[in-house]
Amino acid sequence: MDKNILNSISKDFDENGFVFFRNFFPPDIIEKANKEIEDYFLNHKSNHNEGGGSKFMEWKNPSQQKILDVMIDVYGKCPTLDHLVGQFLEDSTSSEFIKLVAGNIKLRGYNIQRFTGIIDPRPTIGPAPMNHEWHRDAPGEMNIGILLTDCPGPDNGASALIKGSQRFPYCPRKNCLLGQIMYYYDTSLNFFLKFNLFNRILARRILKNVTGAYGKKGDVYIFTNDVWHGREANLYGAKVMRMMIGFFPNDIPFPDKVKELPQEVLKQLPRSLQKVLLPQPINEFKNTLMHKILNGQKEPAFFSLFYLARMERKIANLLLRTYNYIHSLIAKISNKIKLNY
């Protein structure tokens, strides 16, 4: 392992919150994995809930067109893919990097995202809209993304990333007014997404640092989910496929229950993959890059831009709740009046 490479990717990760391992896998082995996944999907798509916790999910756009199939926890379904993941976990540079970032890790998800090629235009409401809105996930979560097809950017459905946003004080989904909450298809905030000041200034600032996980099949990227991230539009009908492996440092609890893999599935997997699915000694040291990120997130300074943007969202929430309350009160009163007549 080359120490200089390791230092350089660690520096990149520290600065940006993500890092790329370009040309990690040769294209021919990725094509083999891709074919296995495609065959598995086509043979099982009618049976959504497979054994061993695997299942399929569909992701639709607001016009109810299916833009994405997500195959969840596909352990043991595509041997070539399992082999590739094992190789990544064993490789001297990537394994050493994961150690620096998180120490001993545990996996939360082992998923494939398969774009259908349906055009998914960028939403237009809000100062920084994104198809899957800007967000963070549970603190401490990270992702390994493996590109199983080329994903030339932008606007081909790549993971959208804001450089350096792992240091921001909070998650934008609940604290800002940047775009529609597409995950829930919640349009109730639309008025406030159009009329806001501080979120517009914040959007202008953060949009300078937007990029995406663009690359060629065989590239691998790792990002902390504390980076504000989302999913880009798919404007040209790209049929992108990627694997997303969610993982945590093993001293940080999962935010929800993660099912244990059945022994018969576990046995089929490469040893390095088995290792991160089985209990390992809990990290005692707290000087990983992930801990540095979490410790570095501070409350926004009084009247800073982040403070004011969050205050704007709080006011919007309050006005919305008040409006809904008055609306339901009026409805109740008018129903009562109708019943009395």
Ligand SMILES: [Fe+2]
């Ligand atoms: Fe996420």
